[in-house]
Amino acid sequence: MTVKVEVQSFPLFINGKWEPASNQETFDVFNPATGELVAKVAKGTAADVDRAVQAARDAFDNTEWKNMNPKDRAKVLYAISYQIAAHAEELAYLEAISSGGTVRRIGNSDILQMVDLFQTLANFTLEYPFSETLPVPPFPGPAHNFVWREPIGVCAAITPWNLPMVIATWKIAPALAMGNTVVIKPASYTPLSTLKLAELISNVVPPGVINVVTGPGAEIGEALVRHPKVDKVAFTGSTEVGRRIMGLASETIKNTTLELGGKSPNILLEDADLSIAIPGSLFGVFLHSGQLCESGTRLFVPDSLYDQVVAGLVALTSKLKLGNPLDPMTDVGPVISKKQKETILSYIEAGIQEGATLVCGGKEVKVGGCEDGYFVEPTIFTNVTNDMKIAQEEIFGPVLCVIRYSELDEAIKMANDTIYGLAAGVWTRDVNKAYEVARKLQAGVVWINDWHMLRSDAPFGGYKQSGIGREMGQQSLDAYTQTKHVHTSMSPELERRNWYGILFGQN
Numbered sequence: 001m002t003v004k005v006e007v008q009s010f011p012l013f014i015n016g017k018w019e020p021a022s023n024q025e026t027f028d029v030f031n032p033a034t035g036e037l038v039a040k041v042a043k044g045t046a047a048d049v050d051r052a053v054q055a056a057r058d059a060f061d062n063t064e065w066k067n068m069n070p071k072d073r074a075k076v077l078y079a080i081s082y083q084i085a086a087h088a089e090e091l092a093y094l095e096a097i098s099s100g101g102t103v104r105r106i107g108n109s110d111i112l113q114m115v116d117l118f119q120t121l122a123n124f125t126l127e128y129p130f131s132e133t134l135p136v137p138p139f140p141g142p143a144h145n146f147v148w149r150e151p152i153g154v155c156a157a158i159t160p161w162n163l164p165m166v167i168a169t170w171k172i173a174p175a176l177a178m179g180n181t182v183v184i185k186p187a188s189y190t191p192l193s194t195l196k197l198a199e200l201i202s203n204v205v206p207p208g209v210i211n212v213v214t215g216p217g218a219e220i221g222e223a224l225v226r227h228p229k230v231d232k233v234a235f236t237g238s239t240e241v242g243r244r245i246m247g248l249a250s251e252t253i254k255n256t257t258l259e260l261g262g263k264s265p266n267i268l269l270e271d272a273d274l275s276i277a278i279p280g281s282l283f284g285v286f287l288h289s290g291q292l293c294e295s296g297t298r299l300f301v302p303d304s305l306y307d308q309v310v311a312g313l314v315a316l317t318s319k320l321k322l323g324n325p326l327d328p329m330t331d332v333g334p335v336i337s338k339k340q341k342e343t344i345l346s347y348i349e350a351g352i353q354e355g356a357t358l359v360c361g362g363k364e365v366k367v368g369g370c371e372d373g374y375f376v377e378p379t380i381f382t383n384v385t386n387d388m389k390i391a392q393e394e395i396f397g398p399v400l401c402v403i404r405y406s407e408l409d410e411a412i413k414m415a416n417d418t419i420y421g422l423a424a425g426v427w428t429r430d431v432n433k434a435y436e437v438a439r440k441l442q443a444g445v446v447w448i449n450d451w452h453m454l455r456s457d458a459p460f461g462g463y464k465q466s467g468i469g470r471e472m473g474q475q476s477l478d479a480y481t482q483t484k485h486v487h488t489s490m491s492p493e494l495e496r497r498n499w500y501g502i503l504f505g506q507n
Contacts, residue, residue, distance in 0.1 A: 009040050032333075032373060033333060041191050045220075053230060065179065065209060078118070084118070087196070093326075097325075099163075100289070100374075144490055153180060154183065157171035157234050161190040164194050168197060233257070238260065261465070269302070271428055272428050332378060412441065459476070
């Protein structure tokens with residue numbers, strides 16, 4: 001299937017308006033499925049970051065926005081969800097032509113997730129404890145005390161190229177729900193859907209509440225993190241870049257949320273229902289060509305099932321159709337870029353050199369109608385040991401490592417033997433046994449007989465070097481507030497105050 005894509009132009013989005021970059025420069029965005037130029041996007045500068053941050057600061061200082069009552073704010077969030085639903089086709093198209101995500105996945109999952117997140121947080125906002133009265137204490141004396149939860153201020157959101165729209169909403173929705181303003185820096189590979197999303201949100205919120213500055217991460221991202229008028233940073237991306245973000249944010253002691261890499265373990269127990277576990281495990285690793293941070297890239301299989309599971313994995317993988325993401329019949333699209341393709345292929349070669357057995361895929365492939373695209377066959381390695389490079393490092397591609405185990409405790413130990421702790425999975429008919437295993441796994445989310453099932457009302461984030469903080473759920477709202485304790489003494493007489501005798505006991 002060949003689809004000719006019209007080249008579009010996208011300026012920056014600042015203070016409710018489309019604005020060119022201060023230097024008038026642009027950069028190119030290409031379709032990873034075809035190699036075609038699809039857009040020219042403004043290449044922002046540090047001066048543009050200043051403009052966007054100031055617009056966000058001015059909007060935050062508008063008390064009408066940050067002090068909006070919860071009922072009205074919930075209406076705003078619902079209105080945003082309606083905007084997303086009404087423009088779902090355009091958003092899906094922009095996402096597909098720049099990220100390589102299939103329209104089947106985007107339409108049946110991503111858009112629905114985004115709508116659900118704004119509506120879920122709208123409902124949470126109605127019940128959120130913005131003010132909490134504390135009980136009257138016997139010590140240090142009669143007083144009225146309460147805790148206020150207030151918006152943080154200007155929030156910088158730095159988002160990756162794999163799920164640009166969805167991950168942008170993980171940051172935008174809680175920030176707006178709590179009365180903050182936002183400046184987003186999307187990945188240069190995939191800025192299109194985020195720019196359109198910001199325009200849709202601006203139809204509902206005041207100018208300056210949502211802003212987008214596009215351009216190179218080394219300049220735009222670092223300028224945002226270091227900016228003295230930015231109060232919070234939320235970043236999703238690699239652990240390596242997350243370390244850099246954390247260091248830069250420490251210069252001004254910024255509140256920081258980091259959702260980073262993963263090498264997620266997926267454990268099959270001996271009683272697993274293989275009719276579900278085999279396709280489920282492949283869904284866990286090959287969705288979006290394996291370019292998801294929580295992908296189940298390490299599959300632990302007991303000796304008794306090993307040969308049967310491997311045969312099933314290979315047979316089902318061979319049926320996956322690689323193709324143009326705009327074709328609804330496509331199962332697996334391209335990887336994001338030539339650079340990423342080469343990185344994945346180098347890991348596959350490393351696996352072969354380490355002694356793992358390549359039983360499926362492992363090569364670049366040319367797809368009819370997409371001959372210039374970046375496609376890598378879904379790949380399966382067996383005879384992998386947990387200390388191999390392909391088992392320890394995040395490949396971010398369609399590569400599954402199948403690791404044999406004899407005892408369950410051995411599998412759990414290997415599962416936790418990683419610097420990461422983002423996600424994990426267990427497949428078994430014994431739910432109580434699954435809960436027992438889940439307790440022992442060092443991961444921020446554990447799926448039982450499933451994978452990739454994130455919920456808007458549940459927190460998502462990682463242990464260890466997979467990140468700091470949580471996104472989605474009520475915990476995400478907490479991350480976009482700061483707390484203030486207010487104390488009012490109820491003692492009318494000086495002598496009855498606890499502190500009086502402490503300092504003035506001789507008077």
